[in-house]
Structures are given as C-alpha cells and as structure tokens.
Amino acid sequence: MSQATATLTQDRQRLELSALSAPAVIFTVGMIAFPVVYTVWLGFQSFSSTGKQSFVGLANYSKLLTDYEFWHGLWVTIALYVLSLVLQLVLGVWLALVLFHAKRLHGLVRSLFISPFMMPPVVAGMMWLVILDPSLGAANYILQSIGLPPSDWLASPTLVIPTIALVDTWQWTPYVALIVLGGLQSLPPSVYEAAQIDGASPLKTFQRITLPLLLPTIVTAAILRSVDLLRFFDIIYITTQGGPGNASNTLNIYGFRVGFEFFNIGYASALMLTLTAIVFGAVLAFNRLRGAVAW
Amino acid sequence: MSDAQTTDRWIRWLNTLQLVVAGIIILTPTAWMVMSSFKPSFEVTAYPPTVIFSPTIQNYIELTKTTPFFNYAINSLIVTVGSTSLGLLFGIPAAFAVSWTRISWPAILTLAARMAPGTLFLLPWYVMFRQVDLIGSYTALILSHAVITLPIVIWVLLPSFDSIPRSVFEAAQVDGCSVTRILWRIAIPLVGSGIAVSAILAFVFSWNYFLFALVLSNGDTKTLIAAAFNFVGEGSTQWGALMAAATLIALPPLLLATLVQRWLVAGLTLGAVKG
Known part of the structure; x- marks a missing residue:
C-alpha cells in the first residue's frame, strides 16, 4: 500500500469515528451546552410581569446575597447533605463488611438489597409518607408500643430534615454498600494473610489495613452520592414541598419554585447556576481527595 | 471443638444476624406498602395498624x-x-x-x-x-x-x-x-x-x-x-x-x-x- 492510500484510509477512518460520536455530541450540545449558556444569559435578565425583559447585569446575583430564603435554602441543603452522606457512608461500609463476610451472595439477597434504590424516589416518598403519618402511621405505633413518645416526623419543622435524611438513607445505603463491597472484593488477600500472621486483631486489621485501602472506593461512593444529595428534589417535593413552612426548602426546591411557580426566570437562573457551581465544587474537592488517598 | 472454631462459629452467626437485621429494615417498608395496597379501605387507616386482614384488590x-x-x-x-x-x-x-x-x-x-x-x-x-x-x-x-x-x-x-x-x-x-x-x-x-x-x-x-x-x-x-x-x-x-x-x-x-x-x-x- 502506498503512503498516499494509507493516509487516505486513516483520514477516512478518523472521519468515520467522528461521525459515530457526532449524534451524541450534537444532541448534548443542543440539549445541554446551549441551554446552559442560555441560562447564563437569562441570569443577567429581569422579566417583568408583562413579559418585558431587560438586562440587569449582576443584579440577580447581588439579590442572592441579601435573600433570606437563599441562605436558608443553602443551610437546609448543606444540613441535609452532610447528615445523609455521613449516615449513608457509615452504614454503607458496615453493610458492605457484613455482605463481604457472608461469602456467597444469593441472587435473591442481592435483588432485595438493590430494591430500595431501583424504585422511583417518588414512590419511596409516597410509601414513607404513609408510614410516617403523625396520627395513623405505623412508625409512631412502633414507637409507642416500645414506650417512646410519637413523633411528627415530616410534619415537624425541627425533625423534617433528619426524617428526610433517614428516608434517603434507607433508599441509598444499599447502593453505597454494594460499591464498597466491590472495593472489598478487589483488595489483595495477601495483606490480610500478613496481618493474620502478625496476630493483628480484627479491629486493628480493619483500622490499619482495610479502611485505608478502601478509602478510594469510599470517596467514589461519596462523589456519586454528593451529586444526588446536593440537588435533592424528588422525595422532598412529593412529601413536604419544602415545608412545613420552609423547613425543608432546599436550594433545588427553592430554585424550582422561583422559576416555575413565581416565573421569576432571571433570578431562578442565577439560583440554579449557583447550585450547579456548588455541586461541581464538591465533586472537584472529592476528586482531589480521591487522588490523595489513592494507592 | 477447639476455642478458635467456637469463636469462628460465633462470628459467622453474628454476621448472619446482622445481615438479617439489615434485610428486615430494607424489606419492611416496601412490604408495608404492598400490604397496604391490598387492605380493605377501612383497615388501611386503622390504628393500631393491622397485620392480619383479608386481602382485596378493591384499591x-x-x-x-x-x-x-x-x-x-x-x-x-x-x-x-x-x-x-x-x-x-x-x-x-x-x-x-x-x-x-x-x-x-x-x-x-x-x-x-x-x-x-x-x-x-x-x-x-x-x-x-x-x-x-x-x-x-x-x-x-x-x-x-x-x-x-x-x-x-x-x-x-x-x-x-x-x-x-x-x-x-x-x-x-x-x-x-x-x-x-x-x-x-x-x-x-x-x-x-x-x-x-x-x-x-x-x-x-x-x-x-x-x-x-x-x-x-x-x-x-x-x-x-x-x-x-x-x-x-x-x-x-x-x-x-x-x-x-x-x-x-x-x-x-x-x-x-x-x-x-x-x-x-x-x-x-x-x-x-x-x-
């Protein structure tokens, strides 16, 4: 084959490969990149009630700084995020260890463990709404039958955040556990054998060997959960819509309401871009952490 | 039976117990949802909640x-x-x-x-x-x-x-x-x-x-x-x-x-x- 035909085939090949990824790229640019740029532009606009729009510069962003609901939403978002993430990581690692030592996982057991996070979050919300009903729910009956006072759960301004965190933890802990289990199964058995020969106790082995080796996997799980938790929406919208009052009004819920209930498109854009920056900031921070704990 | 074997069996038993507890916590809410969907209307909101009932597809x-x-x-x-x-x-x-x-x-x-x-x-x-x-x-x-x-x-x-x-x-x-x-x-x-x-x-x-x-x-x-x-x-x-x-x-x-x-x-x- 001559040099010229070889280059020709290579060019043709490159062209074909670009053509193969073109539909996905064009779709993503059209549905994501362009709309995001448009949102950035919308964030600089103000829309009056008559639909007239005007350029207002950074006014929407300076409004954020003095908007009580924004700071409250940020606090709710972070409280819900930290509480849920810590619960899910701790319980997830525990569950992974239990599953790991069960040796053989029956398909039925695995199906049971994936069932919470495969069901729609909306359904999880509906289900827990009935279970946690303050007057007729099964949860309060259980509390009372073991001698504890009933709780208002989702209807209580002070308990609504922990309650939602619990519902999300019920749904996603098995997911974290299965990720961590994957990490456990890929650990080299030789390190355990060495520890056993040295006579290390099970607790020491976990503390000194398993946990450090597992950290990259745990951080991965943290990243995957962070992305979902920081934009928490479905369960809250179906159960409390941000209430009672504004007690569970996360930034995502607040932004949604500003945009689609009050139709304040410009301000909602500024809110959503700020939330997006927070999500990506968290992902980048965890990514650096993953680099630091890699082995 | 040696001591090591007994400890081993205890640990395995404890592990199974934890697995069962986790399974119950995971399964119960879903089971409750499915169960409630088959309850007659007057029993869904009964308090204290009933566990035994005659199932119906009325809902x-x-x-x-x-x-x-x-x-x-x-x-x-x-x-x-x-x-x-x-x-x-x-x-x-x-x-x-x-x-x-x-x-x-x-x-x-x-x-x-x-x-x-x-x-x-x-x-x-x-x-x-x-x-x-x-x-x-x-x-x-x-x-x-x-x-x-x-x-x-x-x-x-x-x-x-x-x-x-x-x-x-x-x-x-x-x-x-x-x-x-x-x-x-x-x-x-x-x-x-x-x-x-x-x-x-x-x-x-x-x-x-x-x-x-x-x-x-x-x-x-x-x-x-x-x-x-x-x-x-x-x-x-x-x-x-x-x-x-x-x-x-x-x-x-x-x-x-x-x-x-x-x-x-x-x-x-x-x-x-x-x-």
Whole structure:
C-alpha cells in the first residue's frame, strides 16, 4: 500500500469515528451546552410581569446575597447533605463488611438489597409518607408500643430534615454498600494473610489495613452520592414541598419554585447556576481527595 | 471443638444476624406498602395498624376507576421506551468511537450533564420548547429524558468495548472492513450483554425520573411519576389507592433490576469503580 492510500484510509477512518460520536455530541450540545449558556444569559435578565425583559447585569446575583430564603435554602441543603452522606457512608461500609463476610451472595439477597434504590424516589416518598403519618402511621405505633413518645416526623419543622435524611438513607445505603463491597472484593488477600500472621486483631486489621485501602472506593461512593444529595428534589417535593413552612426548602426546591411557580426566570437562573457551581465544587474537592488517598 | 472454631462459629452467626437485621429494615417498608395496597379501605387507616386482614384488590379497581391510570402508564412507556431507544441510538456508536480513539471528552461531556441539577436545564428548555410549541409533547419529554439515558448507555458500554482485544479490530481492518462495518458486524454482537444491561438501566432511570415530566408534560402526556404527585394530593385519606399506585409504579423498575442484578452495580457507578 502506498503512503498516499494509507493516509487516505486513516483520514477516512478518523472521519468515520467522528461521525459515530457526532449524534451524541450534537444532541448534548443542543440539549445541554446551549441551554446552559442560555441560562447564563437569562441570569443577567429581569422579566417583568408583562413579559418585558431587560438586562440587569449582576443584579440577580447581588439579590442572592441579601435573600433570606437563599441562605436558608443553602443551610437546609448543606444540613441535609452532610447528615445523609455521613449516615449513608457509615452504614454503607458496615453493610458492605457484613455482605463481604457472608461469602456467597444469593441472587435473591442481592435483588432485595438493590430494591430500595431501583424504585422511583417518588414512590419511596409516597410509601414513607404513609408510614410516617403523625396520627395513623405505623412508625409512631412502633414507637409507642416500645414506650417512646410519637413523633411528627415530616410534619415537624425541627425533625423534617433528619426524617428526610433517614428516608434517603434507607433508599441509598444499599447502593453505597454494594460499591464498597466491590472495593472489598478487589483488595489483595495477601495483606490480610500478613496481618493474620502478625496476630493483628480484627479491629486493628480493619483500622490499619482495610479502611485505608478502601478509602478510594469510599470517596467514589461519596462523589456519586454528593451529586444526588446536593440537588435533592424528588422525595422532598412529593412529601413536604419544602415545608412545613420552609423547613425543608432546599436550594433545588427553592430554585424550582422561583422559576416555575413565581416565573421569576432571571433570578431562578442565577439560583440554579449557583447550585450547579456548588455541586461541581464538591465533586472537584472529592476528586482531589480521591487522588490523595489513592494507592 | 477447639476455642478458635467456637469463636469462628460465633462470628459467622453474628454476621448472619446482622445481615438479617439489615434485610428486615430494607424489606419492611416496601412490604408495608404492598400490604397496604391490598387492605380493605377501612383497615388501611386503622390504628393500631393491622397485620392480619383479608386481602382485596378493591384499591386497584378504585385506582383505575377514579384516575386515568392506564393513560399515564402508556405515557410513561412511550417516554421511557423513546428515550431509551434514543440513548442507545446515539450512545452505542459514541461509546465505540470513544473506546477506539481514547478521546474521552464526548463521554465526559454527557456525564457533566448528568451531574448538574435538572432544574438548570429545565428553565431554558421550558423557554425554548414554548417557543416551538412543544410543551406537553412526547417529543419534548423523550428528548429531555434522553439526557438521562445517554450517559448511562455510554458509560456502561465503554468498559465492554474496551474489553474487546484490539487485534480483533485490526484483523477486520486488514480484511478491508470500514470502522462502521466493524461496529455493526463485530463489536455490537460482542457486547450484546452490555447493551442489554445499559438498556435496562437507562429504562429504569428514565422511568423513575420525576422533574422533567413535572414541567414539560400536560394532562394528556403526563407520566406515572409526574401523576403520582396528584395521587398524593387527592389520596390524603385514600391510602389504599395511593399505595396501590405506588406499588404499580415501582413494579417495572424492580422487575427489570432483578433481571440484571448481578451486573447492576458496575453499571450504576458509571465507570467510577472498576471490577
């Protein structure tokens, strides 16, 4: 084959490969990149009630700084995020260890463990709404039958955040556990054998060997959960819509309401871009952490 | 029996106990939902709650009588199948090209889209779709849900394509096969199971997705998940029908997930965990 035909085939090949990824790229640019740029532009606009729009510069962003609901939403978002993430990581690692030592996982057991996070979050919300009903729910009956006072759960301004965190933890802990289990199964058995020969106790082995080796996997799980938790929406919208009052009004819920209930498109854009920056900031921070704990 | 053996048995017993406790916590709420859906209406809201009752399908009949449940289900099916097909159509060739060229930015671009909050796109989509009069159309819903399915397809398939030995492609090239032909004739048949897993995961997440349909659908195109919000409002006293709806909505994803449970976790992490 001559040099010229070889280059020709290579060019043709490159062209074909670009053509193969073109539909996905064009779709993503059209549905994501362009709309995001448009949102950035919308964030600089103000829309009056008559639909007239005007350029207002950074006014929407300076409004954020003095908007009580924004700071409250940020606090709710972070409280819900930290509480849920810590619960899910701790319980997830525990569950992974239990599953790991069960040796053989029956398909039925695995199906049971994936069932919470495969069901729609909306359904999880509906289900827990009935279970946690303050007057007729099964949860309060259980509390009372073991001698504890009933709780208002989702209807209580002070308990609504922990309650939602619990519902999300019920749904996603098995997911974290299965990720961590994957990490456990890929650990080299030789390190355990060495520890056993040295006579290390099970607790020491976990503390000194398993946990450090597992950290990259745990951080991965943290990243995957962070992305979902920081934009928490479905369960809250179906159960409390941000209430009672504004007690569970996360930034995502607040932004949604500003945009689609009050139709304040410009301000909602500024809110959503700020939330997006927070999500990506968290992902980048965890990514650096993953680099630091890699082995 | 030696001491070590006794301790060993104790540890195994303790582990099984913890597994059972975890299983009960995971299973009980779902079981309660299914159980409530079969309770006679006066018993759903009984307090103290009853565990033994004579099951009835009255709630399911009530649900289909008082709401256009089947229409919602068909809408959900149209949007989910449409967006899953679109995700496969765009995602399979893209994953193949990324795996071949090692140029990963198209894959990362779609993943970044999955990480941003949905409301970020929903605002401009709403304005854009309104201008072309597509609010409430299946087109708008399928396009928006394809944003969910596309990254799932690409990231689940990437490791599958990566695992095909390069020599297979090179041999085909020597025989004069074009890249597109290699994809169709060689690569796709080799990653069949990967495609099945990606399709099922895409289906599940598209089916489960709430936010886009909440805004972009109308009375005629409303999906089950978006309609669930209305059920909650109407059903504040109709727990039986509410739980029947919840059970039926959760059924398709749960059945599909059971089919692929073995391969599910690797797919769900979108390539973040190997093995």
